[in-house]
Amino acid sequence: MFKLRVDTGGTFTDCWALAEGESHPRLAKVLSSGRLRVPVREWTGETELTITVPSGWRTGDTFFTGYKLESGGESALVLSYSAREARLVLSRPVPKRDSIDLFTREEAPVLGARLLTGTPLDRPFPEIEFRLATTRGTNALLERKGAKVALFVTSGFADLPIIRDQRRADLFALRHERPAPLFSSVMEVDERIAADGRVLKGLSPDANLNDRALELLEAGIDVAAVALLHSHRNPVHEIALRDHLLALGFAHVSTSAELAPLVKILPRLETALANATLQPVMQAFVDHHRERFSGESRLLMMTSAGGLEPMEQFRPKDSLLSGPAGGVSGAAAIAEELGFERVLTFDMGGTSTDVARYDSGFQYDFEQRVGNARVLAPALRIETVAAGGGSICRWVEGGLRVGPESAGAQPGPACYGLGGPLTITDVNLLLGRIDPANFGIPLTSSNLEDARRAALDLQRLAGIGGEEPDSGFLSGLLDLAVEQMADAVRTISVREGADPSEYALLAFGGAGPLHACAIAERLGISTILVPGEAGLLSAYGLECAGIERFAERQIDRVVDDPGIGEIFSTVENEALESLAAAGERGTITRRIAELRLTGQDATLTIEVIPSESLSDAFLNRYAAIFGYTPPAGRAIEVVSYRAIAGTGRKTGREAYAVDSARKPESTEGFFLNRNLLRTGDEVSGPRVIQDPFSTLYLAPKWTATLANNGSLVLTCQGYRGDRARSRPEAVERELFRHRFDHIVREMGTMLQRSAISTNVKERADFSCALLDGDGELITSAPHIPVHLGAMGLCVRKVRERVPMAPGDTLITNHPAAGGSHLPDVTLITPIFDRVGSPPVAYIANRAHHAEIGGITPGSMPPSATCLAEEGVVIAPRHLIREGESCFDEIAAILTNAPYPTRRLSDNLADLNAQLAANRRGAEMLESLLSEHGEEVVAEQFKHLKDRSLEALSHHLERFGDREVAAEETLDDGTPIRVSIQCRKGSLAISFAGSGAVHPGNLNATPAILQSAVLYVLRLWTQSPVPLNEGLMRAVSIDLPDGFLNPSFDEDPMLCPAVVGGNVETSQRVVDTLLKTLGIQACSQGTMNNFLFGDGNFGYYETICGGAGAGPGYDGASALHTHMTNTAITDPEILEQRYPVRLHRFSLRPGSGGGGRWHGGNGIIREIEFLAPLEVSLLTQHRIVAPYGREGGSDGQCGRQTLNGKLLPGIAAFAANPGDRLVIETPGGGGWGTADAESK
Template sequence: MDTVHIHRHSGLLSALGLALADVVHEAQEPCSLPYAPETFVQLDQRLSRLEEQSQISTESFLHLRYQGTDCALMVSAHQHPATARSPRAGDFGAAFVERYMREFGFVIPERPVMVDDVRVRGTGRSGLRLEDAPKAQTGPPRVDKMTQCYFEGGYQETPVYLLGELGYGHKLQGPCLIIDSNSTILVEPGCQAEVTETGDIRVSVGAEAPSTVGAQLDPIHLSIFSHRFMSIAEQMGRILQRTAISTNIKERLDFSCALFGPDGGLVSNAPHIPVHLGAMQETVQFQIQHLGADLHPGDVLLSNHPSAGGSHLPDLTVITPVFWPGQTRPVFYVASRGHHADIGGITPGSMPPHSTTLQQEGAVFLSFKLVQGGVFQEEAVTEALRAPGKITGCSGTRNLHDNLSDLRAQVAANQKGIQLVGELAVRDMLRAFGTSRQARGLPLEVSAEDHMDDGSPIRLRVQINLSQGSAVFDFSGTGPEVFGNLNAPRAITLSALIYCLRCLVGRDIPLNQGCLAPVRVVIPRGSILDPSAEAAVVGGNVLTSQRVVDVILAAFGACAASQGCMNNVTLGNAHMGYYETVAGGAGAGPGWHGRSGVHSHMTNTRITDPEILESRYPVILRRFELRLGSGGRGRFRGGDGVIRELLFREEALLSVLTERRAFRPYGLHGGEPGARGLNLLTRKDGRTVNLGGKTSVLVYPGDVFCLHTPGGGGYGDPEEPAPPPGSPPQLPAFPERGSVYEYRRAQEAV
């Protein structure tokens, strides 16, 4: 910023603006007509009738949307002259298409445009004006008095000027003060203030020699661009939440947005859902390799296949390439990943507990052009979403309207990202982003092992090269791909790893591909962490990912295990589908108790508000409270899980996909493990059954599902008193024998 403009009435600006503002009145009436030549006469009559209510200057608006969509835009046609086909107030259709393309990044040319309401805005001019501007200078400005002001470096003699005595053209060198009865303006040392023709103050900020931003960034430039890139991803997320209509995205916030470089490397990922962190980079890079040069301006891609960097099928990723004018290769990519409540498959909600093949989990998109040449491919994507219905025992999507609306919202979020990238206008910055490679304080070699509830082992050995600042994370020995859906795509394992590394580093570093630059990851092909392309994966994304985090944190002794589960609950029938994840207990660590009733690690979604849950779905929330005592005892105790009870009001298929129902979340250094989870169903006749960790069951009006989520593990000997709040963490000298992890070097390596 090199210039600051200060209005002469800055101390009164809001009140003054109210006094000078025009008087505006809007008249509006609902309308449900298509925007077409046969309705133009009716629209003109409605606009004229509203205009007659006002005797002042008027402007006409139409609230337009594509038929069958939910995103309506209020459009004025004053910049589009009327044609033979349009109402007399202007070509609203052209204005709508122009703005829709700008806002959402695509159009639907064959879709009729509907008029939701008509509106006329009448404006009455206030006629009030500010007093005349000050006269030109007639001599040097008069100093009213001298005073002492403190600046960096100490006190300085500072002249004081009266604003009313200054004239047009007066220039004042800082430091100085300019005052009147309503404001005080400080001009800092090295700056210059000038009185403009209108009597305002223009301050020229003292400028250092201009610097060229190149590939070699200083820490200040690095921080600025890191936060600006992160801001782009965050603003994309706000647009996605605002324009989506599904409960999953709008209420539970089960989505992520990110920005990628020309090679598909992650530049910034807003901190939405940790399980999406590294996975989306794999998705973008797959599309680059798969499509090559077959990407053009106006194209938007859709993908969810695990072998293409997907997490599980309900997570649909929308990718938009960003082109600079005149260039044929993308210079950035923006992407948004949202969890869709249903995309078909063998159970409503597309989270089947017992799926054994990928096709049973819903519609599959490897590399699909959702928008081509700026046109939304509604017919093609509809056919793809209904395709699972052709497989025996499966259904196509059960809520096509929500799918299409949320996909349009994802495209709109990406469009916002493109606009913000264009404003940033930086081309060669990405390679400058790196990350600290210091590994001080970490052991040279550690290992850990844990098991899924079915007994599948997850094993990890970490070797750290302190001199080179590099590490190898080796998952050799992990169990093979399972005949079920606990298989986690490789991208999910990388997401868990990048999340843990950022937690362990203990400093604020940019969230981008540089985080894994010094790390080599070894994952055996065909294992539960890198399965075949046909493997079912829905549970791997939401359950196995949590166990990978537990193993990594256990290897370093960072904290006890958290609940290790996302507690996935899905219910649905022919006309509705609902999905939620339920919180539990977090693990304790060296210096803190575990939090109770929170989502931990790889998920960061919200629970649906009771009012929204009960108004939109046939359930009553009877109970939602902490499960007291479920956290593991220890010097620092683990967090408690929760109890959540749902009473069903109509017949539905209930599916639960959960873990930690067999193996308890471990404690560390003498801390006790947290309580196992429990899934109970009480029938209307009073009979209660344990559903186990993974099942689908028909429920009927009057049935009650009661979910008990796991607690977190404790840390340290429970007989040893915890230090007072605010005390620094106290790590034990040696790990306890028989714990889930072990050091392979002596204490000096810690």
């Protein structure tokens, strides 16, 4: 029996086969299009030619008979083939080219099977054990080439897959393009299940549902996805509806609870949609292979989790990452053969790079993003970054960029000769690290010249002269790509508490070994493993994988619940039974639980060892990752449990053992054929070592030794860390920009993962920033705009008030100290380069605490008239003083205020999370300072600000000298007046004439105004520069006393209320600035703040609406705009945690303004209260409509009703069980007259 292992990627299909009785595998790589591209040796006649057959192909006489040959766009049938001469005879003449394509109608894996088994078209295959990994489903999702699907969803939620979590993808875009949903039609189902699984309204398919279903079938839509609320608790309705649809004639129905019995309706719905749309595509793919192989053959599919399952039992959603999983499986086997228990895998291909961590076992994720879809399925934890051989090197807005765009296969890199751009492949070629004679496609001198010209063009844009590509510039481009890939490795190691330098790097893929030394040096790794199958490792990984089945269960019980053990046993039995159904006997190989603190959203994955304490394992892992022990008194909850039953993975080749190193024979020259090496051979860099499927660049100071299993083991001689060398300025600047951005992104990840509250964890209402020694904002993660612009002012105010020393972290929420409103708590950590010197930088973050006291739960009281009524005021002070905790002092402040916090434990837990984020940022920045020095880092800070100033200056030149002005009013008539004067490249913005200090809570602060101005400037320029205070250098702001700049007394009882100024006035200031500059029509202009709670808790959400239209585009519907971008809580999480029921979350048709370009629609959100609660609403644009521009009509005002009775825009009331609140958010304004030239 043949063993055949095939990985079908987007471009290439890798094939590995082992015939019975043979010890060496047969290898081949073919195009995934199902074509064989081969060089022509000679055209010997009009219909005859000889070809060069790659080594490894088993192509005997008559093998290609019956194939089609294509050359120059024309095709002919191959009438005969002579293997000895490699001669083809054709049915008709075709244009004569240097290479030709041979193909049949068979899929690439079948074509690979023919090549490796030597089976021509007219003969049956021998008996084969066939294992397949494929990205067919992934590509179909990304390219929207799946089946047409009908979605059936609980009544009131038909628009959920459109609204999703309400966040916009690009914080600074004016035009928001929403991806098309995966369904073709959606139908609401009249049924309802409660959060605890009780049936509230039974399912009874009526005539309307039946008629609509039959209409869909008549329209050719016979695939359905069913996703009903809380079906993970009780799937009875989904099962009944599935059976009903199948009885009506649907060919396939995917139900969400069957595919993923886990809480959160949105990802479960998207999983059902993804599985449904792929089912016909993948079924046809599987059937094609089943039909080709004999009945005695066994066909197995690789899953994203690195296990195998019979083709007839696999589900499309489980195979989306099967190719990368095969690579990790193969890497783990190679590592074990070589005696390495801990490796970081590095798989670099043409468009992207996959990295993973193997630590004597696989790491798993249970939710993946594929394009815009979230899919719930077990998968090996693999981090993907858009950096590959095809990554485009380009000049954008004054800076170099490498990726994320890729040249792909068409037109490909510049060296392909098809007019493609400069790519990383071209750079390696020009640096002499790729042998043109042994490249994947033959390269001529003309191809090299194409790459050279592309490099010179980019070089000139970067301000570097010369008639030849500069090697320092080219090396710098590689450094930019390496930086991105190294960050991906850090993500799966440092973020999980693992030190990369303690691991070996295992490099594979066509381009992985080419960059492995640079990656290792960047991460301080001293050992690299390069398998003999490096270019085909994903296929070899299929040989190493075992048959596995997962079983999983949502649990949501405290860890010491006496029923936990029984649930674990039930899940394990389900896994074993599923394995038995696949015809296999095995054992439970892994037990994995997801645990969290009660009230927390994110979980930690814990390996369950029956003899050890789950609680202790959780506490130890928590401390290792987040750097602090969880707060006392918080119970630990088991969220879910998964059991893996399997037959076990295998290795079995000889382990690494070299008695003595020796110099290889016949290895003259820079380029070395790997096949010439023998076990024990030792080669020193710099060299290039090649095989037919992969290229290794052995850098200086690295040595490679060939192990018994065919792998190369690379070791570094005395070098650790990033190589100090001179780089072109343009390269150096881009490297530092990337590193600064990485710091704030990592801070955000740490904060969100370690926080307790729904507000931070689920809604992501926080921001992280890096500031220079002057306390000016340098860069920030794309978080919440109303936070970001205020960070610099806050740091400068705090350092004026409180002396800072090494080891300090300071805290404040005071509006007079650069704060916004009291729930937004800011932590500031100064960074010192030398003792006794001032800080050289600051790390800061700001997070919204959903409860911080005040006269109403949620700390955003609509009726507040002074600051003290809004919550606990924290004047600037230490949270950490020279390394010593001051948490007890902060706890005393939070509990001893006139209106103290209702959730002290949540406050302290989120403060710990904020502190962990600052510490992570500080560690990363201090590492940069140690590596490069304070002067270099300060110079790079300055450059980033200069770059932002330059972007604004160019825009001001185009704007010209002029004065513009506009006015808007709040719903209560308070005016906001803006005048802008542009003169000689500077901008003077005045708010003179705006309203006096507000008697309510709509007062803003200078920090809020600066945030709004900075955001609008970044929006106005539409330039991809960091949001930093370089944008403010050419700007002056005149801000008279009034409600936009009130005075603050030392006594909070005498300070104006500001809670609405941050969330509502900020939006209206942006409306007015946009109106002044004529950028676009008004968006919803409000955050639609909705709060409820009682004496024990507070819940807060902001709600999306319509975006304004602009010249050339419609406004987006159901999206957060401008100064906020928080996610909305998943409906099932909302109902599971709080005493409410969500009845409707839908678009509000017709609420967007008309015009040539329409404003986006708002939404409707209907909530039923299930317990006595205090409710607050803080909104705008309930009286003043969002304006249209250039003849476009206004968007509709928002409105809210309680039991049908209209409520004011700012309201507070006591809700009783059964009360229903309906919130309708504003639409965006239209742009242009409706009778203008049609779109």
